[in-house]
Amino acid sequence: MKALARxxxxxxxxxxxxxxxxxxxLAAVTLYPFLNMLAVSLNDAMDASKGGIFLMPRxxxxxxxxYTLREAAIFHSMLISFLRTTLGTLVAxxxxxxxxxxxxxxxxxxxxxxxLAFILTMYFNGGLIPxxxxxxxxxxxxxxxxxxxxxxxxxxxxxxxxxxxxGIPEGIIESAKIDGAGDFTTFMRIVLxxxxxxxxxxxxxxxxxxxxxxxxxxxxxxxxxxxSTLQYELMKILQSSSGSMxxxxxxxxxxxxxxxxxxxxxxxxxxxxxxxxxxLPIIMVYPFLQKYFVKGMTLGGVKE
Amino acid sequence: MARxxxxxxxxxxxxxxxxxxxxxLWLLVFRYIPVWGWxxxxxxxxxxxxPFDQEWVGFRNFKFLFQDENFYQVMRNTLAMSxxxxxxxxxxxxxxxxxxxxxxxxxxxxxVQTISYLPHFISWVVASSIIVTALSxxxxxxxxLILMKLGIIQEPILWLxxxxxxxxxxxxxxxxxxxxxxxxxxxTAITTIDxxxxxxxxxxxxxxxxxxLYVTLPGLKSVIVxxxxxxxxxxLESGFEPQYLLGNGLTAEYSENLDLFVLKYGIAxxxxxxxxxxxxxxxxxxxxLLFGANHxxxxxxxxxxx
Numbered sequence: 001m002k003a004l005a006r007x008x009x010x011x012x013x014x015x016x017x018x019x020x021x022x023x024x025x026l027a028a029v030t031l032y033p034f035l036n037m038l039a040v041s042l043n044d045a046m047d048a049s050k051g052g053i054f055l056m057p058r059x060x061x062x063x064x065x066x067y068t069l070r071e072a073a074i075f076h077s078m079l080i081s082f083l084r085t086t087l088g089t090l091v092a093x094x095x096x097x098x099x100x101x102x103x104x105x106x107x108x109x110x111x112x113x114x115x116l117a118f119i120l121t122m123y124f125n126g127g128l129i130p131x132x133x134x135x136x137x138x139x140x141x142x143x144x145x146x147x148x149x150x151x152x153x154x155x156x157x158x159x160x161x162x163x164x165x166x167g168i169p170e171g172i173i174e175s176a177k178i179d180g181a182g183d184f185t186t187f188m189r190i191v192l193x194x195x196x197x198x199x200x201x202x203x204x205x206x207x208x209x210x211x212x213x214x215x216x217x218x219x220x221x222x223x224x225x226x227x228s229t230l231q232y233e234l235m236k237i238l239q240s241s242s243g244s245m246x247x248x249x250x251x252x253x254x255x256x257x258x259x260x261x262x263x264x265x266x267x268x269x270x271x272x273x274x275x276x277x278x279x280l281p282i283i284m285v286y287p288f289l290q291k292y293f294v295k296g297m298t299l300g301g302v303k304e
Numbered sequence: 305m306a307r308x309x310x311x312x313x314x315x316x317x318x319x320x321x322x323x324x325x326x327x328x329l330w331l332l333v334f335r336y337i338p339v340w341g342w343x344x345x346x347x348x349x350x351x352x353x354x355p356f357d358q359e360w361v362g363f364r365n366f367k368f369l370f371q372d373e374n375f376y377q378v379m380r381n382t383l384a385m386s387x388x389x390x391x392x393x394x395x396x397x398x399x400x401x402x403x404x405x406x407x408x409x410x411x412x413x414x415x416v417q418t419i420s421y422l423p424h425f426i427s428w429v430v431a432s433s434i435i436v437t438a439l440s441x442x443x444x445x446x447x448x449l450i451l452m453k454l455g456i457i458q459e460p461i462l463w464l465x466x467x468x469x470x471x472x473x474x475x476x477x478x479x480x481x482x483x484x485x486x487x488x489x490x491x492t493a494i495t496t497i498d499x500x501x502x503x504x505x506x507x508x509x510x511x512x513x514x515x516x517l518y519v520t521l522p523g524l525k526s527v528i529v530x531x532x533x534x535x536x537x538x539x540l541e542s543g544f545e546p547q548y549l550l551g552n553g554l555t556a557e558y559s560e561n562l563d564l565f566v567l568k569y570g571i572a573x574x575x576x577x578x579x580x581x582x583x584x585x586x587x588x589x590x591x592x593l594l595f596g597a598n599h600x601x602x603x604x605x606x607x608x609x610x
Binding site for chain 2: 011012015016019020022023026027029030031032033034036037040048049050051052053095098099101102103105107108109110114117118121123124125126127128129130131132133134138149150152153182183184187208211212213214215219231232234235238239268271272274275278279282283286287290293294
């Protein structure tokens with residue numbers, strides 16, 4: 001008996017060891033690119049072009065960040081990114097929750113029809129061209145509102161919030177009604193506060209989606225630099241440096257003609273800096289809110 | 305108390321009505337009207353002309369599409385990238401979920417999970433920037449550096465300039481970005497497996513590998529089937545952003561998929577009708593595949609999506 005237990009523990013230990021080594025490798029492969037970008041962005045650009053920067057900057061400088069953020073177009077695009085993220089998230093979460101509340105009310109005579117109208121949209125969409133032509137008709141092209149209005153409600157979010165509301169004891173809602181509260185008051189005062197966990201999860205997903213969007217900028221607002229976002233500016237830099245496979249200047253984005261001889265930037269250093277700026281908000285909130293991210297995934301999974 | 309009429313009830317519920325009907329109207333405009341826009345595929349659409357004044361051409365756009373050689377290349381690329389992503393994504397996620405489940409230290413497991421989910425939340429623009437850097441031929445290109453150190457290649461390779469590498473780069477990029485995230489659903493499913501099954505297997509003398517093969521994997525079967533059905537319905541959705549961001553003129557022969565085709569013909573070349581026809585084709589095939597896979601799963605007595 002003892003021998004058996006010991007024999008197993010040897011092969012088990014080898015397995016465990018290999019498993020841990022593999023996991024460390026995986027973690028390294030995931031994190032290295034970010035740390036490398038960070039190191040390059042904090043290193044003197046000319047020195048970085050000699051190579052050999054891996055995890056730590058060799059000649060530390062904030063100059064790349066200074067240079068990038070001094071560029072008016074970049075700074076403005078950052079403001080637009082923040083604006084669309086906050087406003088877009090607030091509007092989307094509030095509207096989705098409101099619809100979710102109405103379709104959770106069993107007595108609502110239109111409940112099934114409203115729910116069906118939303119659920120159907122999960123299976124098809126109009127596609128790129130009809131959507132583009134519609135936005136054009138609605139004068140949403142060249143407008144900030146194209147970031148907000150088309151995304152106010154997603155059927156998926158409504159379903160997640162509804163199933164959470166249905167888990168609230170009916171008695172709580174009933175007693176509010178008996179106290180004379182109408183549906184809107186009940187929703188605002190009772191249901192919304194009780195929904196905080198699910199609203200946090202949905203907000204997080206909408207916020208990440210808003211922050212990361214670049215395609216709608218490209219499609220609808222690319223002619224208006226005042227509506228550009230951080231992701232789109234990074235995308236332009238990416239296209240100008242990788243498209244031709246050569247070290248082109250990023251002249252169309254950065255009109256400045258270099259700096260002093262010492263403090264110069266290169267396309268590589270600017271791209272690294274922009275990459276860090278564009279991912280920093282997510283990387284910063286991520287460790288603290290990780291459980292909400294995962295909750296959203298499992299909440300969604302339950303309904304499938 | 306007499307039963308109230310339907311309209312009476314509706315009047316009583318006017319608050320609920322006010323809280324939902326505006327959004328249904330929004331839904332009609334932003335989600336349903338674009339579907340009506342599919343009619344463009346059957347017209348010779350001229351922008352600037354009233355939607356009711358367009359010339360109807362039947363299936364001419366579709367005929368043109370199916371005679372276009374470029375379209376077959378696009379279909380090949382779409383299917384190839386989809387299948388590579390599907391197989392790579394499935395296998396790596398299942399293997400990682402099982403390996404994570406075998407870790408003894410809960411803290412270590414949580415840490416690895418947290419790290420592995422991270423790339424899922426960054427944008428494809430940021431991910432592409434990272435990938436371009438890693439694959440570059442300059443000194444910052446870690447992939448070329450490692451391969452040269454190992455003596456596998458003699459000179460740096462221009463990875464993103466040659467079409468033959470594109471599908472592989474894309475598949476690995478997708479894995480890098482979504483591997484951790486994709487394990488969540490399997491890890492959740494593993495927690496529902498009855499621990500008594502593992503104990504029974506252990507008493508029967510099953511070793512670790514046998515327990516994985518005969519207890520864990522069968523326990524994941526229904527999740528795998530459901531995900532497979534969902535993914536088969538999406539086989540024409542090979543992704544859009546990474547192809548657009550990582551592809552370029554040199555690799556277009558391999559990187560251009562259906563979505564890029566629609567973008568190119570529709571937005572860049574202004575042929576709205578042909579682009580819409582390609583989009584309609586994609587949606588119709590997707591719905592057929594989804595219902596087909598669901599039906600087969602039902603026949604086989606497997607869990608279904610709906």
